[in-house]
Amino acid sequence: MQRVFPFFVEAALVTLELTALALILGLVAAAFAAAAKMSRPAILRAIGTVYVSLFRGTPCLIQLFVLYFGGPQVGINLEPFAAGVIGLGLNIGAYMAESIRGAVMAVDRGQTEAARTIGFSRFQTLRKVVLPQAARLMIRPLGVNTVALLKGSALVSTISVVELTYTAQRFIGSTYKPFEIFGVAALLYMIMVYAVARIVDLLDKRFAIA
Amino acid sequence: MSARQPMVEVRGARKSFGAVEVLRGIDLSVERGQIVAIIGPSGSGKSTLLRSINHLETLNGGEVWLDGVQVNQNLHGQAFERHINKVRQQMGMVFQHFNLFPHLTVLENITMGPVILKGMPKTDAKALAHSLLSKVGLAEKIDAYPSRLSGGQKQRVAIARALAMQPKVMLFDEATSALDPELVDEVNTVMKQLAAEHMTMLIVTHEMRFAGEVADRVLFMDGGVVVEEGPPAEIFRTPQKERTRTFLKKYLSA
Numbered sequence: 001m002q003r004v005f006p007f008f009v010e011a012a013l014v015t016l017e018l019t020a021l022a023l024i025l026g027l028v029a030a031a032f033a034a035a036a037k038m039s040r041p042a043i044l045r046a047i048g049t050v051y052v053s054l055f056r057g058t059p060c061l062i063q064l065f066v067l068y069f070g071g072p073q074v075g076i077n078l079e080p081f082a083a084g085v086i087g088l089g090l091n092i093g094a095y096m097a098e099s100i101r102g103a104v105m106a107v108d109r110g111q112t113e114a115a116r117t118i119g120f121s122r123f124q125t126l127r128k129v130v131l132p133q134a135a136r137l138m139i140r141p142l143g144v145n146t147v148a149l150l151k152g153s154a155l156v157s158t159i160s161v162v163e164l165t166y167t168a169q170r171f172i173g174s175t176y177k178p179f180e181i182f183g184v185a186a187l188l189y190m191i192m193v194y195a196v197a198r199i200v201d202l203l204d205k206r207f208a209i210a
Numbered sequence: 211m212s213a214r215q216p217m218v219e220v221r222g223a224r225k226s227f228g229a230v231e232v233l234r235g236i237d238l239s240v241e242r243g244q245i246v247a248i249i250g251p252s253g254s255g256k257s258t259l260l261r262s263i264n265h266l267e268t269l270n271g272g273e274v275w276l277d278g279v280q281v282n283q284n285l286h287g288q289a290f291e292r293h294i295n296k297v298r299q300q301m302g303m304v305f306q307h308f309n310l311f312p313h314l315t316v317l318e319n320i321t322m323g324p325v326i327l328k329g330m331p332k333t334d335a336k337a338l339a340h341s342l343l344s345k346v347g348l349a350e351k352i353d354a355y356p357s358r359l360s361g362g363q364k365q366r367v368a369i370a371r372a373l374a375m376q377p378k379v380m381l382f383d384e385a386t387s388a389l390d391p392e393l394v395d396e397v398n399t400v401m402k403q404l405a406a407e408h409m410t411m412l413i414v415t416h417e418m419r420f421a422g423e424v425a426d427r428v429l430f431m432d433g434g435v436v437v438e439e440g441p442p443a444e445i446f447r448t449p450q451k452e453r454t455r456t457f458l459k460k461y462l463s464a
Binding site: 108110111113114115116117118119120121122124128129132133136 | 264266291295296298299301302303305307309310311312313322323326327368371372375
């Protein structure tokens with residue numbers, strides 16, 4: 001067990017890296033999707049809705065398979081790691097879009113009315129009044145999404161990304177100790193999830209409205 | 211800009227929410243410096259009328275004018291957006307639930323409008339905020355966040371915020387309805403002070419006594435129409451219409 005432990009730590013770092021990159025992609029996709037769904041033009045709203053329903057309405061595993069195994073058929077050739085980041089990012093982005101939208105809609109309508117009656121434009125109202133309040137409201141839901149992303153990243157082991165779950169499976173063959181091996185993997189996931197939860201707590205406190 | 215022209219004028223205002231007709235042809239004219247109180251039962255359309263003047267509600271028919279400029283002009287898209295933002299800068303509105311910006315301090319709540327929309331230097335805006343807060347009796351709260359204020363204090367800050375834009379008219383939408391009874395007076399005092407300074411005001415209220423004290427004219431609305439209007443003494447003491455009498459009896463006996 002001591003012999004394989006360093007490989008696990010390294011693999012956990014890959015999982016973190018994968019999660020961090022997918023998180024960035026997911027947040028960008030989510031911001032665009034949420035903005036599209038809340039915009040006026042029907043075509044933009046439709047695009048946002050299709051993206052969200054497509055990625056929330058199908059298994060993440062299938063999305064990864066379509067991208068990684070189906071991609072080459074339509075000229076998309078991706079390394080496992082890149083496919084993992086893109087697949088996970090686009091998937092979590094759909095969930096995060098709804099978290100963002102929920103937070104924006106949770107800001108009291110009276111806030112918008114007050115800003116508009118002062119004479120602020122729609123855009124100024126959004127930027128100065130609604131978004132600063134929504135940003136605080138979306139910290140927790142986005143934190144929940146990030147934890148789901150971190151745990152869900154185990155799926156990319158199926159497209160041969162050498163991360164924590166893949167590494168654990170690889171050592172089963174040489175050690176014949178699945179209980180210990182998967183137990184260690186689980187423990188490492190838990191430590192990472194705990195760290196993410198702590199960061200979310202800190203952010204939530206830091207940005208609480210006085 | 212002539213003195214004879216009304217500050218606020220509403221002509222034939224109509225508004226429906228779905229199948230419900232909330233405003234059924236309202237005419238209203240408010241002179242410069244005049245104070246008009248609008249009373250009536252819940253659902254009579256008085257709040258909708260006030261919100262229509264600020265274009266928070268879009269009328270289905272009729273016109274709203276502010277100091278010779280039509281508020282609900284027939285413009286579209288960005289052109290209307292620019293127009294309405296300009297017009298709204300000249301109208302202060304105070305809401306039942308205050309609607310202060312909770313993420314900003316009292317100072318920032320007040321200075322945000324003048325600084326961003328009028329390009330007022332921050333030091334000037336701060337001086338303005340300070341004098342307005344002194345006026346509403348809250349100078350010491352300048353750096354507080356709204357969550358630290360009582361309802362009455364919030365509403366007084368909201369009034370200061372509206373005044374900071376130096377509006378031509380102030381619209382009050384049940385400004386004291388959400389307040390604990392003992393906090394109502396502090397807000398009413400500020401409103402009376404504005405009245406004494408000849409601010410043009412439209413006040414939607416459930417407080418008959420206050421309306422009687424402060425208003426030059428009282429409008430009684432019911433079912434989307436103005437049933438009766440006149441000086442407070444007439445409306446409250448010798449109402450002509452049966453509807454008005456019934457309504458007032460309920461209120462004055464309560």
